[in-house]
Amino acid sequence: MRGRAPTCRRLAIFLIALCAGAALATALAWNSIFESAFNSQIKLSPQARSYNDWVAPSLPLFFDVYLFNWTNAEQFPEEIPDLVEIGPYRFREHRRHVNVTFHPQNHSVSYRTQRSWYFDETSNGTLQDNITILNVIAASAIYRSRHWGFLRQKGLSMGLAMFGHGMSISRLAGELLFDGYEDPLLDLAKSLPSSTTGGAPPVDRFGLFYERNNSMDTEGLVEVTTGEVSGTLPGQILRWNNYEILPYYSGECAKITGSAGEFMPHNLTEEGTLTMFVPDLCRTVNLEYEKSGIYDGLPYHKYTMTDISFDNSTRTPVNSCFCNGDCGWGGLMNVSACRYGSPSFLSLPHFLHGDPELREKVRGMNPDPELHSFYFAIEPRLGVPLDVAGRFQYNVFIEPCPNIALYEHVPKMMFPIFWVEQHVRVSSEVTAELRMVRGILDWGGAVCACAALLFASLVLLATCCTKKSQYTKPEEIISEKPKDEAEIKLTSI
Numbered sequence: 001m002r003g004r005a006p007t008c009r010r011l012a013i014f015l016i017a018l019c020a021g022a023a024l025a026t027a028l029a030w031n032s033i034f035e036s037a038f039n040s041q042i043k044l045s046p047q048a049r050s051y052n053d054w055v056a057p058s059l060p061l062f063f064d065v066y067l068f069n070w071t072n073a074e075q076f077p078e079e080i081p082d083l084v085e086i087g088p089y090r091f092r093e094h095r096r097h098v099n100v101t102f103h104p105q106n107h108s109v110s111y112r113t114q115r116s117w118y119f120d121e122t123s124n125g126t127l128q129d130n131i132t133i134l135n136v137i138a139a140s141a142i143y144r145s146r147h148w149g150f151l152r153q154k155g156l157s158m159g160l161a162m163f164g165h166g167m168s169i170s171r172l173a174g175e176l177l178f179d180g181y182e183d184p185l186l187d188l189a190k191s192l193p194s195s196t197t198g199g200a201p202p203v204d205r206f207g208l209f210y211e212r213n214n215s216m217d218t219e220g221l222v223e224v225t226t227g228e229v230s231g232t233l234p235g236q237i238l239r240w241n242n243y244e245i246l247p248y249y250s251g252e253c254a255k256i257t258g259s260a261g262e263f264m265p266h267n268l269t270e271e272g273t274l275t276m277f278v279p280d281l282c283r284t285v286n287l288e289y290e291k292s293g294i295y296d297g298l299p300y301h302k303y304t305m306t307d308i309s310f311d312n313s314t315r316t317p318v319n320s321c322f323c324n325g326d327c328g329w330g331g332l333m334n335v336s337a338c339r340y341g342s343p344s345f346l347s348l349p350h351f352l353h354g355d356p357e358l359r360e361k362v363r364g365m366n367p368d369p370e371l372h373s374f375y376f377a378i379e380p381r382l383g384v385p386l387d388v389a390g391r392f393q394y395n396v397f398i399e400p401c402p403n404i405a406l407y408e409h410v411p412k413m414m415f416p417i418f419w420v421e422q423h424v425r426v427s428s429e430v431t432a433e434l435r436m437v438r439g440i441l442d443w444g445g446a447v448c449a450c451a452a453l454l455f456a457s458l459v460l461l462a463t464c465c466t467k468k469s470q471y472t473k474p475e476e477i478i479s480e481k482p483k484d485e486a487e488i489k490l491t492s493i
Helices: 004-028 030-042 051-055 136-147 150-162 173-179 184-189 317-322 356-360 428-478 485-492
Strands: 061-070 083-103 108-119 130-134 168-172 222-225 237-240 273-278 283-295 298-304 344-347 375-379 384-398 413-425
Touching: 004 428, 030 428, 051 083, 061 173, 083 173, 083 413, 130 136, 130 173, 130 413, 136 150, 136 184, 136 384, 150 184, 168 173, 283 375, 298 384, 298 428
Parallel strands: 061 130
Antiparallel strands: 061 083, 061 413, 083 108, 108 222, 130 168, 222 237, 273 283, 283 298, 298 375, 344 384, 375 384, 384 413
């Protein structure tokens, strides 16, 4: 029995030492271990925890639209357009990814996004409001005719007059937004060749968001990474509408890269940029770091669209391949190439960060970074968006056209039509869970290091006790009573 004690003691010391080594190895590799475990929960897989929320987000979404009411349309072009912002017209948005298809051969998933909008009574206005805006149908037709010959332009001029098209149009807010309104020029366009209409599909009505409600084609077919392969992130775009290279641009501008907007990179820094692909812009954009702060107990880095994001190559020559011929002012994105050749240009609301000349051409523009910026506030270690504001303004480009009477004397300018906003903040329940996850990330390595130190201390203590026990044992033997001579003789016999 006495022989078993040293063996058990040595075994215990070995196990404690093994625990110490394991704890030390875990402490040293904690970030990698955490990253692997975290990625297993957010990867795009039906078994992952985040999958259902990705397919159908439960977070309440609102889509706000602000229309610019043109109050002095009858005095144009003699007077500068006087625009009054009306809204927001608020719509509750239900978003769902549909036609989800996994591609195991390259660890990707493709999908379409179906978005449904329902008018919300908290809107500042009703869909029965009468709004006057620039006649976008006429402006688009004239823009497409800018390279036509004299006779064809004169024919368009006569057609616009015959159909009663003027510089502006007044319609109910609901008609301008989702319901649409009829126009004889649309019926005529159905009989024209695609080279004349820019390849635009025939429609029976016109509205700024006509046929987008409940549509699965608004954002196109998107293919992204699943994040199942070690070292990769979910939600990084690979293809859009089956394009690996955008057909609208050339060079670096044609590349499809970055996040698709739902999963962000981890371990973001103040020196880096946030790269995203935005379907509504038909291009990749870079958001620049602005500042850091605390949101509901969580740190964040804020990345925004700046004057560099919308630059027309005046400051950033690499952006020149986005121009497509019309890049006269900074602060605009030319999206006409992916809008069937219409004179469509996007900017930040109220021409924020835009060329001052843009605001000089109209009245009513009051840019405010707090109200009109586009930004992502992201928890930098986990890459989780905490506060997101997506804002864009839609503008129509107009310029003089001597052969078309309606536009014979108009100035060359960008005409604001509307701007939209989607502002989303995570709930307190989500931030509470994220604080716990961030605490595990921050302190897990330290806890494992302390455990390793504790186990190492126990090993040292047990080793010292063992050595002391082995040293005192001979004394116990010496202290025994020595045998007498008779016992020795009997033993020898």
